[in-house]
Amino acid sequence: KMWTIIFFILYDSQNGACTRCIIHLKLFKNIMTGNLTTNKTIAPEVKVYPELPVMLGKTDTLTCFMDDFYPPVVNVSWYKNGGSVSEGVSNTDFYSKQNLRLQMFSYLSVAPESGDIYSCKVEHWGSQDPINKFWEPEEPPSTSEVTETVVRAFGLALGLVRVAVGTVLLIKGMKHNQNIRRSSPF
Ligand SMILES: *[C@@H]1O[C@H](CO)[C@@H](O)[C@H](O)[C@H]1NC(C)=O
Numbered sequence: 001k002m003w004t005i006i007f008f009i010l011y012d013s014q015n016g017a018c019t020r021c022i023i024h025l026k027l028f029k030n031i032m033t034g035n036l037t038t039n040k041t042i043a044p045e046v047k048v049y050p051e052l053p054v055m056l057g058k059t060d061t062l063t064c065f066m067d068d069f070y071p072p073v074v075n076v077s078w079y080k081n082g083g084s085v086s087e088g089v090s091n092t093d094f095y096s097k098q099n100l101r102l103q104m105f106s107y108l109s110v111a112p113e114s115g116d117i118y119s120c121k122v123e124h125w126g127s128q129d130p131i132n133k134f135w136e137p138e139e140p141p142s143t144s145e146v147t148e149t150v151v152r153a154f155g156l157a158l159g160l161v162r163v164a165v166g167t168v169l170l171i172k173g174m175k176h177n178q179n180i181r182r183s184s185p186f
């Protein structure tokens with residue numbers, strides 16, 4: 001385990017900024033002090049959600065949130081209707097949590113249309129298969145739709161009243177006919 005971490009420090013320091021080194025150094029310290037609670041491979045929990053309430057055709061940002069994983073090695077990719085998307089994607093660095101596991105965010109700028117299916121695919125050593133999370137825009141019902149529903153419900157109620165009135169008239173008519181027949185001399 002210690003060698004893995006030393007490897008990661010060397011590997012990350014080649015990438016310049018080396019923000020991940022801090023995470024690894026923390027872990028290194030923990031291992032040296034006998035605190036081995038977090039050096040397991042743990043797959044992220046993944047969630048996909050929009051930043052704003054959905055408005056079809058309006059620009060919004062989808063977030064792919066990867067939570068509680070270790071080590072800091074992931075591949076994130078976005079898909080729209082099954083096709084890979086690379087434009088409008090940005091990834092954050094890894095954030096270290098209190099328990100020394102990590103969080104990371106990937107963002108995709110979108111203008112969702114009805115019927116679109118977006119997905120975020122996350123590959124991590126903690127999961128044998130890639131983790132796919134799907135998102136579809138669901139617009140809250142607009143006022144015009146609500147009005148339409150009310151009008152339709154009203155129409156249905158009116159129809160029922162008509163049927164009821166019709167039935168009453170029919171029964172009355174039948175009784176009337178019987179009375180006429182009864183009172184007829186033949
Ligand atoms: C060991 O790790 C746990 C959880 O991260 C932490 O609360 C605790 O203080 C650590 N112990 C030492 C000796 O570093």
Ligand SMILES: *[C@@H]1O[C@H](CO)[C@@H](O)[C@H](O)[C@H]1NC(C)=O
Nearest residue numbers: 073074075122123124125126
């Ligand atoms: C990320 O993708 C590369 C290239 O496809 C692959 O070699 C590597 O194993 C992947 N990493 C993970 C954690 O799946």
